[in-house]
Amino acid sequence: MNPTALAWKLVPKIPAPLARWLFDLVADAVWLVRGKGVRQLEANLRRVVSDSSRTSLRRLSRQSMRRYLRYYCEAFQLPTWSGGRIDQMVRLDGADAADRAFGQARQAVGALAHMGNWDLAGAWACRHLEPVITVAERLKPEEAFQEFLAMRQALGLRIIPLEKGKPAFPELLAAVRSTDRWLAPLLAERDLGRSGVEVTFFGEPALVAAGPAALALAVERPLAPIAMWRDGPGYVLHFGEVIAVPEASSRAERIQIMTQAWVSVLEEQIRLHPADWHMLQKVFVADLDPAKRQRLAGA
Numbered sequence: 001m002n003p004t005a006l007a008w009k010l011v012p013k014i015p016a017p018l019a020r021w022l023f024d025l026v027a028d029a030v031w032l033v034r035g036k037g038v039r040q041l042e043a044n045l046r047r048v049v050s051d052s053s054r055t056s057l058r059r060l061s062r063q064s065m066r067r068y069l070r071y072y073c074e075a076f077q078l079p080t081w082s083g084g085r086i087d088q089m090v091r092l093d094g095a096d097a098a099d100r101a102f103g104q105a106r107q108a109v110g111a112l113a114h115m116g117n118w119d120l121a122g123a124w125a126c127r128h129l130e131p132v133i134t135v136a137e138r139l140k141p142e143e144a145f146q147e148f149l150a151m152r153q154a155l156g157l158r159i160i161p162l163e164k165g166k167p168a169f170p171e172l173l174a175a176v177r178s179t180d181r182w183l184a185p186l187l188a189e190r191d192l193g194r195s196g197v198e199v200t201f202f203g204e205p206a207l208v209a210a211g212p213a214a215l216a217l218a219v220e221r222p223l224a225p226i227a228m229w230r231d232g233p234g235y236v237l238h239f240g241e242v243i244a245v246p247e248a249s250s251r252a253e254r255i256q257i258m259t260q261a262w263v264s265v266l267e268e269q270i271r272l273h274p275a276d277w278h279m280l281q282k283v284f285v286a287d288l289d290p291a292k293r294q295r296l297a298g299a
Contacts (some may be wrong), residue, residue: 098224113227
């Protein structure tokens with residue numbers, strides 16, 4: 001049995017305080033080894049807290065790793081949580097902005113960073129906002145992906161898998177067009193395809209997904225920046241003001257302007273809550289391998 005499958009079976013049976021303690025131990029062990037993921041996390045956080053000393057950066061990355069592993073601990077436990085427990089774990093910030101995003105049609109597109117616990121956010125949104133339709137990267141091994149897929153579907157989320165070499169956008173567009181009421185929150189501050197948009201992020205060029213802006217334009221719905229951070233034992237789910245469709249001569253220019261706008265909003269939320277940004281992959285152009293940087297330059 002692979003470790004993920006074992007975790008799905010065992011973690012829900014462990015008392016919650018003990019499970020959190022065990023996952024903190026795992027987080028600390030991974031942080032101490034300082035492997036590739038932790039080094040990249042620190043490289044990303046260095047842009048957020050540029051005036052930080054090495055000691056304070058290491059302290060921040062440890063806190064971030066603990067919160068990242070806490071996300072996994074909660075994900076394994078989520079299928080056993082009652083609706084009341086889910087409700088207690090999330091507090092909505094920006095309710096008026098959320099209402100403006102949905103409008104009378106009750107349809108909205110969200111641009112998210114990898115902050116807080118996005119699966120819990122989706123479960124809460126299905127209960128209190130609208131049904132969630134979103135995209136999830138196909139993980140390896142396949143068994144792990146199927147376990148996470150089953151968990152998300154059980155919580156009410158409709159998941160469209162993102163597979164290498166196969167764009168998810170057409171299926172996502174068809175899904176929202178065939179549904180009356182929906183929220184399409186897309187984790188987007190890392191480009192997983194070949195259609196990324198280069199933006200300025202913490203003062204540097206970065207490559208993010210075009211999906212949120214492209215979807216909002218395609219279905220003529222508002223685009224809302226959405227952030228999430230830990231607040232005591234629970235989380236705050238924050239809706240920012242909707243991004244207006246700009247006056248521009250081309251669709252590509254509108255996507256560029258709208259993407260930079262939501263990135264700038266989420267940049268501020270990450271700056272306020274850096275330990276809740278769980279980004280262990282490359283985002284900034286300067287960190288990309290030379291071959292990909294050359295392709296970007298050519299494009």
